[in-house]
Amino acid sequence: MKIFVCVKHVPDTAANVKLVDGNSFDDSVKFVVNPYDEYAIEEAVQIKKDRGGEIIIVTLGIGQALSTVRSALAMGADRGIHIKTDEMIVDTMTTVEAIKKAIEEDGGADLVLMGKQSVDCENMQTPYYLAQALGFPVATDVVNLSLEKDQAVVESDQGNSEMAIMELDLPCVIGATKGLNEPRYPKLPDILKAKRKPVKEFALQDLVPEKPVDRASIVSLEAVPEKGQATLLEGSVTEAVGKLVEIFREKKLI
Amino acid sequence: MSYIGVLIETKDKKAKKSNFGIITAACSDGSSDVCALMFDDSAVDNKEILEQYGITKIIEISSEQADLNTSPDLKAQALVGTMKTLDIKGLVGLSSPAGRDLLTRTATLLNVPSALDCIGVDFSDHTVLKSHFSGKAIARLKLEGDYFICGIRPNTIEAVEKSGNAEIVSHKPEISGKPGVKIREIKKASSGSVDLTEADIIISGGRAMESTEGFKILSECAEVLGAGVGASRAAVDAGFVPHSMQVGQTGKTVSPKLYIGCGISGAVQHFAGMKTSKVIVAINTDKDAPILGKCDYGIIGDLFEVVPALTQALKG
Numbered sequence A: 001m002k003i004f005v006c007v008k009h010v011p012d013t014a015a016n017v018k019l020v021d022g023n024s025f026d027d028s029v030k031f032v033v034n035p036y037d038e039y040a041i042e043e044a045v046q047i048k049k050d051r052g053g054e055i056i057i058v059t060l061g062i063g064q065a066l067s068t069v070r071s072a073l074a075m076g077a078d079r080g081i082h083i084k085t086d087e088m089i090v091d092t093m094t095t096v097e098a099i100k101k102a103i104e105e106d107g108g109a110d111l112v113l114m115g116k117q118s119v120d121c122e123n124m125q126t127p128y129y130l131a132q133a134l135g136f137p138v139a140t141d142v143v144n145l146s147l148e149k150d151q152a153v154v155e156s157d158q159g160n161s162e163m164a165i166m167e168l169d170l171p172c173v174i175g176a177t178k179g180l181n182e183p184r185y186p187k188l189p190d191i192l193k194a195k196r197k198p199v200k201e202f203a204l205q206d207l208v209p210e211k212p213v214d215r216a217s218i219v220s221l222e223a224v225p226e227k228g229q230a231t232l233l234e235g236s237v238t239e240a241v242g243k244l245v246e247i248f249r250e251k252k253l254i
Numbered sequence B: 001m002s003y004i005g006v007l008i009e010t011k012d013k014k015a016k017k018s019n020f021g022i023i024t025a026a027c028s029d030g031s032s033d034v035c036a037l038m039f040d041d042s043a044v045d046n047k048e049i050l051e052q053y054g055i056t057k058i059i060e061i062s063s064e065q066a067d068l069n070t071s072p073d074l075k076a077q078a079l080v081g082t083m084k085t086l087d088i089k090g091l092v093g094l095s096s097p098a099g100r101d102l103l104t105r106t107a108t109l110l111n112v113p114s115a116l117d118c119i120g121v122d123f124s125d126h127t128v129l130k131s132h133f134s135g136k137a138i139a140r141l142k143l144e145g146d147y148f149i150c151g152i153r154p155n156t157i158e159a160v161e162k163s164g165n166a167e168i169v170s171h172k173p174e175i176s177g178k179p180g181v182k183i184r185e186i187k188k189a190s191s192g193s194v195d196l197t198e199a200d201i202i203i204s205g206g207r208a209m210e211s212t213e214g215f216k217i218l219s220e221c222a223e224v225l226g227a228g229v230g231a232s233r234a235a236v237d238a239g240f241v242p243h244s245m246q247v248g249q250t251g252k253t254v255s256p257k258l259y260i261g262c263g264i265s266g267a268v269q270h271f272a273g274m275k276t277s278k279v280i281v282a283i284n285t286d287k288d289a290p291i292l293g294k295c296d297y298g299i300i301g302d303l304f305e306v307v308p309a310l311t312q313a314l315k316g
């Protein structure tokens, strides 16, 4: 089984991201494998252990994103494809067009695993657009995946403790989320081994000479001001909660 | 004149309250009429309430060719068919799991960009506002394309009443092909709890709640407040409460009027899910807890004393 895993190079959620030029951000912060993509990688590794096959990581990102490809390889993937861009943020439709071309160029996929969301752009939609481009069915928010003969059966979290059990014809695209598995921490020998695994490079322009006309472009990107220091309600417990209830009434919150 | 369609989400055949703010957002455009799009046969039951917010047409979409409720991709196909026939150029809905799924499937079929979890929308220039970097930044995105499709975070746009009359029409679009995805069944783990994304007030507990038992004091307070009960990831990971109660990056995104965080330190990933709450209150023993540096009101104290006292004060 040939499994592609889409992995995004993203700033650590705890990092203090500095915005630049009103539509981009500074690359000097700590970057990590997009947390949701770790579930996708782990799932691929487990599937491969069960039924054999090959795992290929696909990352579209800046030059440094190679480190993210290597981290994914250290978790047990076989080889990587790095689609290099200069821009820090690339819209979904361009990203999908490039990833689709890379997958097709590589001979096609039996299964595509991805995260349900990137923690930088929070689009929550790349799996859908990629599935449409490849002509595959898609399910996201997946917390359980089992492969049968020619279909995948998944459990998708619908919120409010509801799980949808869905059947998808293979090949398909799966958007992973927390609960699917426990991603492993690579050990030193795996990290060293990952350095020697092959990574094929493309420039975004090679795969997508012209950007799609219909797309989402960033008009502006602004920091959200924090609320600032809280007004502390002092006094005894009774006094403090008394003041709080008064504020609730004043502000018509209750 | 073209239409803006609003996907209406129902619970037990009643339109959820959080739909109304989305209708208001769609009506703010002025240059298009706003229609409601429904997939169950509840148009008649909801006509009056939808009219109150400015809906002039309710379109009931159904199919005899396929079971739309078990085939998400055919449901999207039906929606595309409806949009094309009835000249619906804008499509908005709640950015809930169901809303996100249908909106995005529809956008991919139309081959246009879309945006989810928006906290602002402008129909005149097809721009939206949405969070980036766990709520640390807001991006204004322009969506280029013949159709404008977005999902809006529940409770971020205040509903405004507007009188009007709505006609009900039913539409049965042509559907072709086999579904690639089928819903076999929906499993419900637990029930009875308030849908957090719908709640006006949320009281949440963190690691400091210590146990499932500990959350009882929050439920008691929530009952008096008419609030929903939420939790941090630490409380969920420790097994105190189910994941459906988790607020934050890997949990629910909520925008209540009032959010009370009890024994929650205020990690970025928690804030990512509740930052757009209007008023945030923290109850914490540690005056240096990060949450107190970025909220409205704080009480320094042991939540096991403060929360029951608050419940009492609210009753009084």
Ligand SMILES: Cc1cc2nc3c(=O)[nH]c(=O)nc-3n(C[C@H](O)[C@H](O)[C@H](O)COP(=O)(O)OP(=O)(O)OC[C@H]3O[C@@H](n4cnc5c(N)ncnc54)[C@H](O)[C@@H]3O)c2cc1C
Pocket (backbone or CB within 6 Å): A013, A035, B205, B206, B207, B208, B231, B232, B233, B234, B235, B246, B247, B248, B249, B250, B251, B252, B262, B263, B264, B265, B266, B267, B268, B269, B270, B273, B283, B284, B285, B286, B289, B301, B302, B303, B304
């Ligand atoms: C990719 C990623 C995604 C994440 N997603 C989420 C998410 O969706 N939601 C989420 O919440 N977190 C998420 N986290 C985890 C987050 O970083 C924090 O670890 C978590 O929010 C901490 O939970 P907490 O505040 O309950 O616990 P702690 O950080 O341990 O804080 C406990 C607080 O309780 C206070 N306290 C202790 N005893 C008492 C008492 N008796 N009375 C009052 N106060 C008391 C302490 O002073 C402290 O401030 C995520 C992390 C990562 C890396």
Ligand SMILES: Nc1ncnc2c1ncn2[C@@H]1O[C@H](COP(=O)(O)O)[C@@H](O)[C@H]1O
Pocket (backbone or CB within 6 Å): A006, A007, A008, A009, A034, A036, A037, A058, A059, A060, A061, A092, A095, A113, A114, A115, A116, A117, A118, A119, A121, A122, A123, A124, A125, A126, A127
């Ligand atoms: N630039 C990228 N390179 C590789 N995978 C990506 C990229 N952008 C998004 N993805 C994948 O799409 C998922 C959803 O991302 P998003 O739609 O941006 O929230 C991520 O979890 C990744 O698996």
